Amino acid sequence: MNHVLTVSHLTGTIAGQQVVEDVSFEVPATGVTAVLGRNGVGKTSTIKAILGLINRSGEVTLEGRRIVHMHTHRIVQLGVGYVPEDREVFTGLTVAENISLAVRQRSPRLDFVRELFPEVVVERAQQRAGTLSGGQQQMVSLARALVNDNKLLLVDEPTKGLAPKIVDEVADVLREAAKTVPVVLVEQNLKVIDLLAERVVVIDAGRVVHTGPARELLDDPERIQQLLGVHGEAAA
């Protein structure tokens, strides 16, 4: 199987404290790979370590190319889209400015993101992003990643704190995006995992403790309880 991303023995530190201990997994060139785990086990830190947003060591390759020594901006320029936890839109900039800032190719996919998010990207283009609701900010954050052609999307807890209706909309967008680009999705919501993910990587205490097909894990409530500390029925 072709892998777009290979992570081997990745470690990461924040302010001298090790938050990613020894993470290894592979991301196939298609579909959604979900990264799961309890709160605070190092899921977000793993994504940040892959992107070079925190100090890291180990090995990370994108389409066979070693990227662990590269600056974050170089990794992103290679074709990695990033949707951070908590959106991180630029609240003082307008929606249009947020998206314009993210454009890194000559022919950005502006029509695509306008079609996906007409209520935000078109109707609220000149509104400051800081005045948008959480769901609308998430749309801006997703639009920033999707306005470029990517080889890989790293999406960190996109449904966190959103209303159920908006969660469904975000899941629809990710399902659409995943048709053309592989996605690494950090997510707590098992319903979303059930809708989108083909594979799962479970992290605990900064290490990978389980990898495999998503269906297999979701069909095993006892394993879910053991690995994630939640009842498997949550996926239903």
Place this chain on the structure above:
Amino acid sequence: MSTFILLLITGLGLGALYFLVASGLSLIYGLMGVLNFAHGSFLTLSAFAGWEVGRRIGLDTLTGFLVAILVGAIVAALTEFLLIRPLYERHIEQVLVTVGLSLATVALFEGIWGPDPINIQRMPWLIETTTIAGAPVPNSVFIAIGAAVLVLIGLLVFLRKTRYGLIIRAGVENRSMVTALGIDVRRAFTLVFTIGGIAAGIGGVLASNYFGYVSPLMGGSLLIFAFIVTVIGGLGSLAGAAVASILVAVLQQFTNYYWGYGDLIVVLLLAVVLLVRPQGLLGRKAA
């Protein structure tokens, strides 16, 4: 009435000089989190460069002024590239480097030009006065005010209308997210330092014409008030720096004239602002 007008307009002139220094400081702090203590040295070196060129090829050309701006820009860019960039994300070390550079350059300037202020020959028109409502105001004051207004407009247009301006505005808010969008924020760092150097270069020539001398300590003494202005205005806020420059300089000018405690009143104002509104007049509240 004429005294009031004179104090007001010369206060605005002094505020213009503060703004020319504070604008660079504010942008650099806003984007990079670096308090640049070497900023005064950019101003001093530019002032000496402008003076040296002016006295050699004549006062009636703009060459000295342009050389001063160029020197400010180049020295600032080199400082960022050679000294600040290797210490990326190490803010304490960055501050220490700029403090060290500031001390070393003052000693260097004293070695080259001597420790005492050197009175400069100015274009006659700059020394002449224009009477406004009975107050004879030196023309150099109007030049300083005009230059500061042009720099403010230029910076606002740059920040609002250009891609690099957009990057800087976004970087002031969330630098790591700018990087995560595939943008080399280090280029913006160099650019911001260079812009600060240009403003300091303009400030250097105008300050030497405003005060009538150049001195190795000129930049340092302006820098102290520029820091105060930057904090009162709100670290990282250009508009805040402009408002605070006027407020501080006019207050200082009036207090100096009537009571002689101009510097003290500025420090008291700083203390009041820090107590009542720690983020500054137009700064953002820390999360």
